[in-house]
Structure formats: structure tokens, C-alpha cells
Amino acid sequence: MEALQQFGLALGALLTPISLFHVAWATLLGIFVGSLPGLTATMGVALLTTLTYTLERDAAILVLICMYVGAIYGGSRSAILLNIPGTPASAATSLDGFPLAQRGEAGYAMGLATAGSAFGTLVGILLLVLLAPPLAEIAFDFGSFEFFWLAVFGIVISGQLTGGIAPLKGYIAGLLGLMVAMIGSEGLHAHVRFNLGFDQLNGGIGLIPAMVGAFGFAEVLTVMYRRKAELSRGTGKADRVLPRLWDLAKYKFTILQSGVIGTLIGIIPGVGEDIGAWASYAAARRTSREKDEFGKGSKEGLTAAETGNSAVVPGALIPALTLAVPGSAPAAVLIAALFLHGIRPGPMIMIEQPTFIYSVAAMLVLATLAITIYGLSLTRLFILVLRIPREYLMPVVFTLCVIGPYALTQRVFDIWVMVVFGLIGFVLRQMNYPMAPLVLGIILGALLDKSLRRGLTLTDGDLTPFFTRPISAIFVIVILLSIAAGLKPVRRAVARLEQPRRERTDT
């Protein structure tokens, strides 16, 4: 009840003309960013962080959250109309969205995607309000030992899930991120490591230049490398946009299930929206009565994918706010933005800023309202945006990639960092290395380093408490199980066990 009251107060405080103006422009910009193939939510949030640092704290966070929600939702536009996901989060959306568009139901597909995204975010917001305060309380019991394992857990699970068929590449990406985090002054004795003779590296590699490079410049290179996308044949036909209540009622279980799955996936460190969408899609397919329709224009599949990816957004903010461990790549940038604006995410947040979690929930509600209004009313405008030639758009994006990181620190060196990370990011993507564990590694490196050495100092070099304290022991078991699940013999054994069950289900 108190949570509801706090949430109501936070929402009331945000209902000012200037806040609503920020919601309106930032969400619309987010939808545009997400809908343009090559511009991702992470990149949008990272660039906007550099643009909003002069704004007042709540206004800046509101703008970034609207960009995040808008971009994840906007990715469905190009997934439906071009068969190219605007963001990786919409990859599952294109499976059924594009066939629907080809059948001349592009508008209705976008309407369903809008409804799915809105409901998914609302389910996530509810779980955020319910789960974040108790999680922050549990986090009070975390010491150096638990924080060390939390960091290892984040890298392992993120590498495992985002690495897909090759989890090893996910682990390697995570290790690379941790190695990057080792550069510069370390947190216990302020000793400068691996600065390679550059004084500018004494403070370490900045997260924002690194992320703008890995997600911005690398995207520009990828977009120009790829062949041009064609709009779907069904685009432009005047079909219905507003989803039928019957369809929404029919898929209410799918929406609820996908919302919960998406939020839970969001809570897992560094996993992100794309996995949330795929997991929700797979679960919906398993429980659906129209299994055969999936992949051929299933409205249920489209709804599940969009509900799942949008529910990840509030889910990813739960560990980001309470543990300072991001649930997704855009949430990682949000953590950096929170620090920039004087908010210290982590277990202390409920003591230092007791109402902040409710403010974030209220911001998410406003962003959800905005995507619903825009999604159902501006379909034609989004189609026009998709027609902007990439040859005009990409140099503008790169110019923002250059000036954005520079604006934060006024150091030309950060532009070079951005360029290096962009080139490395492009090569790693082409080699199928996921970017999320890399980012998570950069964020968690300092936590892992400090927690391990502080823990060892406390125990005079004895490793036992790292394995015997209850929460640490649980982390160790989960980490070992995750690694074991990625091993080829284990995966083969699981596949053999599942084979008869799958055959029974098919018949």
C-alpha cells in the first residue's frame, strides 16, 4: 500500500508541463532511433547521456528512460516493415511481423506490437515496484565475497546467454571487458595499471566513449557494410492499426507470461532485451494452440516477442538500481548517467534516495503511455522515417558519436577511445562476439577487482569464506551449473533427454 502511495506521489510530481514535454520529445526520438536499423537503444541512451548532463537530475533520467523505452519499442517498426530488426531486441518480432506486413497487415502488426510493448512494460513496472525494495534489503547482506561472485555471475551468465551457440565467445567478450576495466588507477591503493605511457589512461577507459564507440561507430560501420534494406510490399496499405480487444483478450495469458519472463530475464545481469524476446517467443510457441502459425505471421508470436522485449526494460533496472549491476547494455549506460547526476545506485539507494525507485517506475509509466499514443497514431510518420537514406543519416550519427563523448570531458583523447572501440566492436561483431558481456565486464571490472582483494585482505588470504558463506555458496553453485550447461557433452545429453518428449508433443 505504501509502495502504491509512493508511486502515486512520484507520478504526481512528474505531471508538470516541462516533464510531459520531455516525455513527448524523448520518447518520439527514441522510437525514431530504435526504428532506424543500425541505431540501437544503447547508442541512443549513450548519446543522450552526453546531451542531458546539463539538465536537472530528474529531467535527465526521465529523458534517458523515455529514450530507452521508445527505442526498444521502435525496433519493431523496421522489424515489421523491412524484416530488419531496428534493434537486436526486435529480432524475434520480425519472424511474424514481416509476414503479416507482406499480407497487407503492416498497420495491424504495428498496433499489436504497440499493445504488446505497453502491456509488457506495465507488467515489468509492477514487478519493479514489488521486487526492487526487498532486493535492495537482501543486498545489505552482501559483503566483498558476495559482490565478487555477483560480478563473476554477471559475466558468466551474460556470456552464456548472449553467446548463443558459442558461449565461449560470450565468456571471451566478458573477459575482454574485465581487462579493459583493469586499465587506470585501481580502487584499493590508487596504483595506476596498464596506462601504456599515456597519462590520459590514468583514470581508466571512460564507459561512455567506449560504449558510444562499440554501439555507435560500430553500428555506422555495420550499416554501411550491409546491403540496403527494402520496405515490405504490404507497406502503405490502409489496414486497421488499433488492435481488436478480442485479440488482446485471446492472448492475455501470452501477454502475462511474456511480461513475467521478460522481466525475469531483465533481472539477470547483462542479458538484455533480445534474449527476453526470444525466451518469451519460445515459451509462447510451446504453450500455443497455433504452433504451426509461428514464423508465418502469427499474431500471438508477434505479441509475445514484443511483450517480452519491452518487459526487460523495467526488469533490467531492478539490479541496476539495487545492486548497480546492469540487466542490459542500455541499463549499463543508465547506471553511468545516474552517477553523473549524483545518484549512487546500489543497496544504499533505498536509504539515500528512498523514493527514487518509485520515480523511475512513474517515468516508465509515462514513457509507456507515450509509446502507446505514438504507436497507434503515427504509423505513417514512422514509415517515412524508414525512407531516410542511410547516406545522409549515418554521417550525422557519427558526428554525434564524436562530439558526444567529447562534450562530457572536453578531451580529444575520448574521441580516439571511441574510434578504437568502434573498430574493435565492428570486428568482434563480424566474428559473432556479443557486445553485452564486454560492456558488463567494463562496468563490473572494478567491483570484481576490489571485492576479491578486499575479501582476501579481510580473511588474511583465506579463500574459504568465498565458498562457505550462504549467498556466496549459492552463487558458486549457479555459476558452475551455468558453465556446465554450456559444455558440449552436457548440451548433447540434454538434447537426447528432450528428444522423446519433443516427439510426443509433435504427435
Add this chain to the structure above:
Amino acid sequence: MRFDSAAADRVMAIALLALGSAMTWGGFVMDRLEIRQIHPASIPGLVPMILGVAMMVCAVLLALNADDVERKEAEEGSWRSFAFTALWSCFFSVILVSRIPFVAATAIYVAGFAGWFLLPAKPVAKRLKTALFIITFGIIIAVAVSTLFRYGFLVRLP
């Protein structure tokens, strides 16, 4: 050589092995701050050494599994477009920015970028008109971005 291939994975494994070895060695020879009498378990090189060893293990596994990994279909793309984008963007960000005024650098970059891709595709008769449009576009974007950051966000431009 394709980026996502067994050969590319082996080359990557060698690079990662070198990186892991360098990190381990760097951590091993790093100052142990004895003069400050820190606890031996908190030496700054400890985690880099662990990460270096972990990376070497992963590199060996990557090389050993290179032939067994399922590969996705190669993405079609233009290396020419990629090369121009990479070189022109690096030229702008590393050479032009901070050497000439940001507004001029941006106008040159944006117009050059769009012109390289769009002009050759146009019929000769329309090229002059397109070129004028592209130059105007470059100038407008450069002025808009510079004004926004200079006067909107009070950034001293490079």
C-alpha cells in the same frame, strides 16, 4: 578469410593468447607496493594475472573448438563501403577535429560522406544539382550540431 570461420577463430585465439600472456606477465611484474606495507593478497597485479590466465585458457579452447562450431550464414556486404566509411570517419575524428574548426570539419565530413555514396549513382546531368544539395545539407548539419553543443550545452568545441 571470412570473419566467422575456423581460420579466423584460430588467428583470434593466437591474438587472445598473446593478450592473456601479456596481462599475466604485466600483473606478475607489477609493483607489489611493499614499501606501503599492503597485504600481500591485495597486490594490484592479482586480478590482472587471474584474468590473463583465464583468457589464455579461453584462447586455447577457442583454437581447439574452431572446427566444431556451428556457423551462421555469412552476411552479404560491401567491403568497399566499409573501407571508405572507416577511413573517412577516422580522418574526420582523428585528423580534422581539433586541427580545423569543428563546424568546418563536420561540414566537410558530412558532405564528403554523402557525396561519395550518392553522386556516382546519379546520372551525369543531375550530379551538379545533387552535389549542391549535399553541400547545403553538410553545412546545415554542421551549423546545427555546432550551435546545439556550443550554445545549448555550453561545450567548448574542439
